Amino acid sequence: MRKSLLKIAGCNRHWSAIPLQGSDAFAVEAMLCSLLTATDHLLIVENGNYSGRMAEICHIHHIRHSIMHFDPTRGIELNQVALALENDRSITHIAAAHFEKLYGVKNDIDGLAQLAEMHGCRLMVDAITTFGLLPLNYAAPALAAVALSSSNCLHAPPGIAFVLVCKSELAERTPPRTFSLDLKAQNRALEQHGHWRISPSLSMMQALHQAMEHYLQQGGREARYQLYCQRMIYLLKGMAALGFRPCIEPQYCAPLLVTLAAQDDQHFDIDKLNEYLRQRQLVMRVTPGEAAGSLRIGVIGELSLSDIDSLLNVFRDLDWAERIDNLSELPSG
Numbered sequence: 001m002r003k004s005l006l007k008i009a010g011c012n013r014h015w016s017a018i019p020l021q022g023s024d025a026f027a028v029e030a031m032l033c034s035l036l037t038a039t040d041h042l043l044i045v046e047n048g049n050y051s052g053r054m055a056e057i058c059h060i061h062h063i064r065h066s067i068m069h070f071d072p073t074r075g076i077e078l079n080q081v082a083l084a085l086e087n088d089r090s091i092t093h094i095a096a097a098h099f100e101k102l103y104g105v106k107n108d109i110d111g112l113a114q115l116a117e118m119h120g121c122r123l124m125v126d127a128i129t130t131f132g133l134l135p136l137n138y139a140a141p142a143l144a145a146v147a148l149s150s151s152n153c154l155h156a157p158p159g160i161a162f163v164l165v166c167k168s169e170l171a172e173r174t175p176p177r178t179f180s181l182d183l184k185a186q187n188r189a190l191e192q193h194g195h196w197r198i199s200p201s202l203s204m205m206q207a208l209h210q211a212m213e214h215y216l217q218q219g220g221r222e223a224r225y226q227l228y229c230q231r232m233i234y235l236l237k238g239m240a241a242l243g244f245r246p247c248i249e250p251q252y253c254a255p256l257l258v259t260l261a262a263q264d265d266q267h268f269d270i271d272k273l274n275e276y277l278r279q280r281q282l283v284m285r286v287t288p289g290e291a292a293g294s295l296r297i298g299v300i301g302e303l304s305l306s307d308i309d310s311l312l313n314v315f316r317d318l319d320w321a322e323r324i325d326n327l328s329e330l331p332s333g
Contacts, residue, residue, distance in 0.1 A: 001205065002190075004212045008154075008220065009131070009146075009164055011138045016170065018187050020161040021200045024128040026181060027147035027161035029057050031124055032095070034183035035145055035165070036063050037174050040092045043121075045081060045112065048072050048100030050126050061177050066091070072100065075252045076107045078115060085119040093144070097126040098134060099254055103247060104296065106254040109136060116142035122169075128152060129256055129300075132215060133225055144169050150204065152300055153224060153256075156211035159204035228255035231299040231308060238312040239297075247294055257298035270295060280314055 002017040009015070020026050032054060036042060042063060044054050047070035058065040068084055070076055076096060085091055094116050098109050109125055116123040122144040127136060132153035136146060145165045151158040163183055176182040180198055189197045215224065232255040236246070244260040246253065273295075297311070 001209055001212070004209075004216070005148075005162060005164070008212065008215065009138060010135070011164060014167050015138060016165050016167055016187055018163050018165055018183050018190070019196070019200070020163070020181065020183075020186065021159075021196070021198055022161045023151070023158040024147070024149035024161060025053065027128070027149055027163050028054060028126050030161070030178075030181035030183050031145050031147045031163045031165075032057050032063060033061055033177040033181055034163075034174075035124070035169050036093060037172075038064075040064065041066070041088075041090045042093045042095055042124075043068065043081075043084060043088075043091045045076050045094060045096040045107075046070065047074070047076060047105060047107070048097065048102035050097035050100055050128065051095070054095050054097075054126070063177075072102045073105065073248050073252075075105055076112060078108060078111045081112065082115055082119075085115065085121065091119070091121060093122045093124060095124040095126070097128075098130040098136070099127075099256060101129060101257060101296075103259045104254070104257045105248060105252045106130075106134070110140070113137065113140040113142045130254070132221060133228060133256065134254060135221065138164075150208040150211070153228075154208070154211050154215060155302055156208040157204060159201050160208055225255070228299055231255065231303060231305065232258065234305055235297060235299060235308050235312075238308065239315070242312070242315050256300055257296055259294055259296045261294040276318075277311075277314055282310055282314055 002019065005017040006015060020030055042058060042065040044051055044058070044065055044067045046052055046055060046067050055065065055067050066088070068081065094112060096107055096109065096112055099106050113123050117140065121142060123142045124144055125136065125146045127146045127148050129152050131148040137143070143166065145163055148162050148164070149158060150156040150160040165183060165187070170184055170187055176185065186197050189195060218224065236258065239260055243263045245263055247259040247261045
């Protein structure tokens with residue numbers, strides 16, 4: 001399982017894949033708690049919920065950190081990060097999310113890695129949503145660790161978290177902040193004894209193994225990327241015909257999820273819209289965007305174009321001239 005993850009990532013022998021029981025947030029918390037010392041200073045580049053939770057984790061564990069806030073509808077502004085690094089030489093590490101799900105914004109992690117190298121910093125990345133779809137340069141000298149999980153683009157159920165760690169980061173013995181999320185102790189147990197420190201779910205491991213086998217048999221990252229692109233283009237064309245457009249600029253988009261806004265400024269109740277979808281036996285979850293009259297739709301997972309057609313047909317059935325605030329008055333299917 002660990003070897004398959006390194007193969008999917010494209011890592012060399014200088015990296016270790018360390019599994020943990022739990023889902024995505026476990027990986028992020030383990031990464032921050034295990035690899036940062038009391039003298040380190042972490043700069044969190046925040047433009048959404050995923051990077052925002054890094055700040056909360058650091059606050060809880062008393063990890064020294066600073067936060068740079070950016071527009072959640074845009075990617076990271078590298079020139080501003082560079083200025084912050086020049087003005088504060090105490091910064092030793094940088095953390096960011098590869099993809100922020102708040103609006104569906106892709107961040108320039110390669111550019112951030114180059115900045116980190118220039119300023120002698122180490123980079124930590126939350127790649128929970130993007131692993132297996134968007135590439136990362138694991139040969140970048142500044143890249144220290146990448147957090148990911150068994151779900152999202154690998155199509156396995158949540159339940160196992162991973163952190164890909166550059167082996168040089170594991171050499172230093174530091175006092176652990178937690179017991180169950182101690183990456184260094186987990187890595188030692190796996191390398192020395194070949195077993196987990198805390199029992200994982202065997203069924204989750206089997207599901208992940210099967211999902212990775214299927215992923216590689218289908219053609220790996222390139223094939224999955226093309227598949228997601230096909231789905232996203234199909235969804236965007238269908239929603240455009242209904243008067244919905246993406247809220248962010250194309251250079252920040254990735255074929256994972258999209259935030260769409262109604263062009264005629266209509267407002268609607270997301271909960272009632274989801275209930276309307278459920279009444280028609282459609283289980284895709286439509287989540288609200290931050291902007292009024294917006295919603296987020298993802299194309300991750302075992303979906304087909306016919307599934308997207310089902311969603312589009314429900315939207316076509318709605319009379320968008322009538323506000324969806326009144327969905328509760330519509331007859332059920």
